[in-house]
Amino acid sequence: MQKKNKLVQLMIGIIFSMLCLIIIFPFWLLLSASLSDPGVLAAKGYQIVPNPIDFSAYKYVFKNTEQIFRAYGVTIVYSVITMILNVLLMAMIAYPLTRNRLRGRNAMNFYLYFTMLFNGGLVPTYIVVAKYLHLSNTIWVYILPMLVNPWYVFMIRTFFKGVPESIIESATIDGASEYNILFGIIMPLSKPVLATVALFTFLNSWNDWNTALIYITDEKLYSLQYLLQSIMENINIIKQNKMAASMTGNQDIPTETVRMAMAVVAAGPALIVFPFFQKYFVKGLTVGAVKG
Amino acid sequence: MRAKLNVQTKKRKYKHKLTSSDIQLYSMCILPLLTVFIFKYLPMGGTLIAFKDYKFNLGILGSQWVGLSNFEYFFKSNVFVQLVRNTLFNNFLFILFGTLSSLLVAILLFEVKSRMATKIYQTILITPFFMSWVIVAYMVYAILNSNYGYLNQILSLFGIQGIDWYSKPKAWYVILTLTYVWKNVGMDSVVYYAALMGIDSSLIEASEIDGANKVKRTIHVVLPTLIPLISILTILKIGNIFRADFGLFYTVTQDGASGNLYETTNVIDTYIFRTFRETTTGNSYGLTTAVGLLQSVVGMVLVILTNWTAKKIDPDMALF
Structure with missing residues (x-):
């Protein structure tokens, strides 16, 4: 029996x-x-173990840092x-909704809830955001439409x-106002859920590329993911730089490896940072009770 | 009973008096509710243009009514069947294989005795969840690129040369499903794993005493406890079956590799985006809004229906 258990554990370990x-x-x-040698790559394709290891793609990315670092800045x-x-706005709407005696609470619940069921869709949203609010090509278009997600509010x-x-x-007897209670008592006591929500919204924003796809034409305001997407779609962005580079006498630019190096530079920090907060992401999924 | 009475008397007490605390609470709501109004409810009103011939200079209200002609145009166009088929079939594959794989991972994870190992496995499995679809698209490209890609290198060892995956639509059912599962399996298995952790351990001990082996135990004890959860999660996913993951279908396919893959990868969401972005002639705003509205309404009905079903199975699991 013991032996058999060990074997099972071993097999599960292997799986x-x-x-x-x-x-x-x-x-x-x-x-x-991204570390492949451009010459080897052209002859044999990407290598599973690059031999020789070649950093020229990274040298190129970091020499032409302006674009990618600007995108990093914008995204951060x-x-x-x-x-x-x-977090602020969602806490401010969530707190009154916990008060049973507040009139209109159910109406507000439904008002939020309905947006989870039905939405205007891409084009009407575009018309409101771009035509009436003039948010295209401003940093606010990344921020304002993303605020107050009913799922997290609940x-x-x-x-x-x-x-x-x-x-x-x-606290009320001590004369604390509702604002004092929310910001001074409730929110500090609710750090776990606020952290979860904060991390989820941060991750969503960090990985946001379609906002820029729809609303941003100004290259200075490209988000990191969208810069990457546009390089994928249109290698010309690198090639334009390549022309500029060749005019100044630089060597040929290895576009394939540069693409991959860009992806690594964009993915790296998220890959290192987010897993540390895994606990909170997992919590966000297992907190099932969002009903009202 | 007493608690209920309490609430009632409280209610009565505050019925006609707006206390300063009420005013403070309402004032808190203003900004969040306003944000929702502007970015969620105004676009809902904007769906009026589904029934209009939208002209940018005339605005939403000023444009001319055209009745249902936008819907008619869409239903008659040959793209309608393609979009519905692709959206439903791809999502069906995601639900089927996504559920099976995350279930399998959760059950296996449950058998791992070492806490340390469990943590390591989980952390690694969840990592892809943090990546954007753009990054994932690069990975897929590194594997599938016809000239340099890893897959074709391996295939060439078997004498198969230079397949251009980005012009083989049928293959993308498999590619997209694999990509979806790869990205989501870790996160999806978390819910099942959490449910398994909640199983009464005496049940498992009893089955061990009865001499059940691990496989039998899994089939007769572990799996049955998961069935309500599986059915509910599946039902809820079916509620969203008309909504496609735009990132997956747009970036990972490289915009359907500019048309070569539309046969299997053009879904409602990508169609709306492309038509909106690329068509400058005709009533593309009205048309795409009509398609979006259709998707939204059908989606809403499905969510309500599926949720109602979920509630029948387990009142605690329904979303509302």
């Missing part, structure tokens, strides 16, 4: 090792493609603003409901 390899493999392929700025505003509301009412009552 998972293989599974993990399958999951990691595409990451590895991307990395090694709007992601952080979106995250902060989102998640926060459920957590807020768990805060003992006696705490709120005693």
